[in-house]
Amino acid sequence: MSVKEGLDVLAIGDFAWDVLIHTGAPLAPGGDTFGRVELQPGGSAANVAVWARRCGARSGFVGKVGRDRFGELARENLEEEGVEFYLSETSSRPTGVVAVWVDHSGQRSMVSGQGADFLLTEADLPAELESARHLHLTGWSLFTDPPRRAALAAARRARAAGMSISLDPASFQLIEETDPAAFVRMTARLEPTVIFPNFDEGRVLTGKEEPEEIARRLSELYPKAVIALKLDAKGALVGRSGKYDYVPPTPDQATDATGAGDAFAGAFLARWLRGDGLRRAAEFAVVVSGWVVSRRGARPPLDERMQEHCRVS
Numbered sequence: 001m002s003v004k005e006g007l008d009v010l011a012i013g014d015f016a017w018d019v020l021i022h023t024g025a026p027l028a029p030g031g032d033t034f035g036r037v038e039l040q041p042g043g044s045a046a047n048v049a050v051w052a053r054r055c056g057a058r059s060g061f062v063g064k065v066g067r068d069r070f071g072e073l074a075r076e077n078l079e080e081e082g083v084e085f086y087l088s089e090t091s092s093r094p095t096g097v098v099a100v101w102v103d104h105s106g107q108r109s110m111v112s113g114q115g116a117d118f119l120l121t122e123a124d125l126p127a128e129l130e131s132a133r134h135l136h137l138t139g140w141s142l143f144t145d146p147p148r149r150a151a152l153a154a155a156r157r158a159r160a161a162g163m164s165i166s167l168d169p170a171s172f173q174l175i176e177e178t179d180p181a182a183f184v185r186m187t188a189r190l191e192p193t194v195i196f197p198n199f200d201e202g203r204v205l206t207g208k209e210e211p212e213e214i215a216r217r218l219s220e221l222y223p224k225a226v227i228a229l230k231l232d233a234k235g236a237l238v239g240r241s242g243k244y245d246y247v248p249p250t251p252d253q254a255t256d257a258t259g260a261g262d263a264f265a266g267a268f269l270a271r272w273l274r275g276d277g278l279r280r281a282a283e284f285a286v287v288v289s290g291w292v293v294s295r296r297g298a299r300p301p302l303d304e305r306m307q308e309h310c311r312v313s
Contacts, residue, residue: 003131007084008057008273009266010132012125012154013045013141014117015063015074015087016096018258020297024104040258040297041077042098043117044138044170047259047298050081051266054302055288055310057273059266060084060132062154064124064147066116070095081299088124090116102256102296120147125154130161134193134273136265139170142186143178155190164193164273168265172200180204184221191224194272196265198230211237215244226278228268230261230289238282245279250290259298264289284309 003010023035041050049061061078065071067089074095078085096115102108120141129135135158141151158165167187169175175183184205187195195218203209206217215227215237227244229237235249267288271281291306292298302310 003060003084003086003126003128005131006058007060007132009049009052009059009134009136009269010062010129011045011049011052011059011136012062012151013120013138013147014043014096015041015046015061015065015078016043016098016112016115016117017070017073018042018298019097019099020256020258021099021101022256022296023101026103027101036296038296040299041074042100042259042298043096044140044168044259044262045136046074046078046083047262048136048138048168048266048269049083050078050299051263051288052270053081053083053266055267055270055284057266057270058084060086062086062120062124062126062129064088064090064116064120065096066094067091068094070097071116086126088120090119092116093119100258102258108256108258114144118144118147120150122150122153125150125157129154129157130163132163134164134166134269136166136168136269137190138168139174139183142183143171143174152186152190159191165190166194166196166265166269167192168196168261169201169205172198172204175201175204188222192222193224194226194228194269195222196228196230196261196268198261199232202229212244215239216242228264228282228285230264232257232260236264236282236286238278240278245282247279247282247286250287252290252294254293256296257293258296260289260293262298263292
């Protein structure tokens with residue numbers, strides 16, 4: 001498989017189907033609860049590729065799916081979204097599925113099965129990966145091996161080719177379990193150009209509690225990186241080398257936080273790679289992620305408001 005010439009963003013990692021469970025009240029242990037259950041496309045890396053494409057970038061996705069109907073649906077979904085895809089297949093595990101319970105406040109809790117995406121190897125990486133301008137990785141590809149070696153090999157190739165690299169740490173719980181210092185050592189060697197932690201991930205990585213202190217410490221740990229610190233309902237902090245801009249949130253009402261951080265990353269990369277400044281790219285991304293939070297799923301169909309935002313902003 002060869003990467004198509006001219007891709008702006010190539011995301012490597014997970015495609016999974018999200019089983020979204022929305023309830024207006026806490027679950028009743030041992031009992032029954034009425035709610036809404038939906039199947040939606042997801043996976044952090046795939047979400048970033050889709051949102052980068054929706055926001056005007058030419059994007060691609062590299063991953064692994066099962067030799068099953070969900071794998072076929074993954075191909076159909078990426079094709080519909082206009083994302084170039086490089087998917088390997090396996091019969092050893094099914095395509096990834098994640099159960100996502102969303103409570104009345106919009107916060108989500110997830111149970112992730114280790115599906116086919118966790119079997120990605122170096123042999124699955126496309127030839128001429130270096131044809132893309134930018135490589136995006138998520139922490140989900142780094143916590144276990146495989147797919148860790150594949151992700152690290154892709155990053156080494158990207159760095160050698162002079163590509164920019166972004167990283168989303170993905171899970172503060174798994175960072176804590178694997179040792180924050182070890183995670184920093186591994187990822188700092190990748191020399192990322194942009195990192196996209198949320199507040200909890202930033203707190204665990206740095207030991208700091210205030211957003212600007214977190215950003216400053218992250219700049220020390222990743223001296224070549226733009227820090228794009230996602231603050232959920234409080235907006236974002238973006239900058240580098242000790243100079244950071246605060247970007248306020250939108251007034252959108254939280255319904256479902258699933259995939260909002262991925263939407264932020266994809267939207268930010270789309271605008272930053274086309275030449276927008278850091279603050280302008282972050283302002284654009286905050287609007288996109290705020291819109292996602294007010295709807296169900298990581299990739300809701302674009303309405304007129306979001307189509308206009310992606311087209312003219």
